Amino acid sequence: MDDFLKYFENKDFVQWVLNPNAELDTYWQNYIKDSPQEEEQIKKSRLIILALKSKKTLRSNNQLDAVYSNILREIKSQKKTKPVRKLFFTVLKYASVFLLFISISVSYYYYQKANELNKIANQLIEGVDQNNSQLILANGNKVLISEKESEIEYGNNGEIVINKNDTLNYKKEANTTKQQYNQLIVPFGKKSSITLSDGTIVHINAGSRLIYPATFMGSKREVFLYGEGFFEVSHNKKKPFIVKTNNQSIEVLGTKFNVSAYPSDKIVETVLAEGSVKLKPNEFSFFQDDYILKPNQKANYNIGSKEVSVSQVNASKYVSWYLGYLNFETSELKQLVKRVERYYNIKIDIQNKNDDAISKTITGKLLLKDNVETVLKVLATATGMELIKINEITYVLK
Template sequence: MDQKDKFELNKRILDSVHRYKHKRRIQKYSVAASLTLLVAIGSSIWFFQNDTINSLPSIRQHATSAKLGTGAESEVKLVLGNDQEVQINSDSAEISYSNTGETVSINNERSLQQSSKKTVEPVYNSIVVPYGKRSKISLSDGSKVWLNSGTKLTYPIAFQNGRREVYLVGEAIFEVSHNEQSPFYVVTEDYHVKVLGTVFNVSSYPDDDYTNTALESGSVEIYFPSNPDLKNGAIRITPGTLATFDKKNNDIKTKEVDVATYMSWKEGVFIFQNDELSSILKKVARHYKVQISIENEHLAKQTFSGTLDISKSLDKIFKIIQETTDFEYNSTDNQIKIYQTD
């Protein structure tokens, strides 16, 4: 394929991206009582009350002290309040809690019982989604969470004292039930997101150099305890904004984006627009539970635009990317090496 053919092919791929996004807008569900967000950042600053910030570390302490395993595990794992571990053999597990949190339904096939006796501290559950798997949870307040590969979420089985808090490592899309009297907080290693009712995707993987949030509608507040310039303060983001927190430089940047690009994985599609190959293959590696290395730095920085249907085999994914990017690869067990063709 010569350069002219590749240019025409890339143009057709970009057109397909726009068509997908247009279809996504048409199919977008009603958000009368909810909004849509991905973890990012916005434009104006305001301040939380001190008791709001001071109460957040409890769930962080529980989540970081619990032995939840890593993305290297083979099955989705649900850890109950008594430390009982439940293995879920499913590529896309679905878990649902009753409004008391005492009954847990798994894939509509079996149910578990646990005590929600009110104590000073809530009863927490955690879910660990390994690489190569995804999951969906319906929390006791009716909020829904879609968890991407390599993600851990810790949450109370029933929210208490007018506070709703969860702790996230990895990436998730939240559809939060609206409740003005009980704000919902997503706590990550780098910042806390406060919402009243919204749908949002938070991306906060430990091996990434950044944490992202993207907002589709409504507004959210994000507090950055590690940034001295925002001490005791928060940032509010506006719809269509992607906020990126640079972990190395402790820097925050925002830009306008099409949020569908950051939400599409829930529907089994990755969308890329001029994304570097290294970034693309990191997401691919998480989904397919493999390790991918790129031998050439110039190749790693080449960009790709298009849509990837991640229900297809890994070989087909590589062939799609190869249509506009010159590289070859070899695979040994779960180790894949990418190298540039001569």
């Protein structure tokens, strides 16, 4: 431990690891050449410092101060008056490094685990059809669905029924114990609903992607979501249902909730309609809490700051999209415009960006089953703005 501290406390060494230059490179290469017995320790120290740079698990000095205060109280309780200061800083030094070592180890474990679970979700999909929804089976077969609104249902016998009409006979790979995943990709301008093999119903909004197993194996039911989905989870106390996103996981037994986790958004939004859910960050941290939501609560996870805020809401306002309308209350224009753009796969340019109109709040209802121009005219009237049609997919509000 003292060997590591020797390098950790050396500013030139830390600078060489994190921000190297020719002079430092020459110095440390010569140092290693002259002191070959130190080479292994230097390599280990470099790895630890680089890991600390990439994974900041201790968020603030206040959190470390709290740990240090506990150490100080323990020392004082032993009533060792003379060597207390020296002992304190020695223990402080070891305790801080111990915490860092543990943080790195546990973070690495969580990273490996999450990497395994999200491997298929992080794969890029080639040739994504922007005009049709796509059902991609584990064997690589792709099924295009042209309807604006589609419905997919998995049966217990391996059948997949699309729009209550077309039936696929899906057979998983023989003699395999490995979970096999299918994917449903819904482009902007369309939406879909899917009934999973356990009876859970997922309504998938425009511009979203759901990765899920044809049949759930093991002790958990896990799916992966990019974009927005409303989940009606089939109850199974022995097999919790987990929705994973890039930044957090939502764990439930049986409930109804909405998750919005579009890659382009800075906030992951979870709204609970019924039951209860537990929100857990994907990255491990000693000081990050899990959050349990109650009905009509919304949790916003800020991807940048990694902070979570919870507020009381009317959940029906947030889940109405899957029923075919946007029921909004004191919503900002820019947020509504973004939802309408995704639903109809169009571009809406707000030109008077310096005007109060862009940040004003609006209350009302938009029927998404209406054609796009009807919806935009209602939006323009509600905001007192003028609607200009540029072409079939581009509009201006000013």
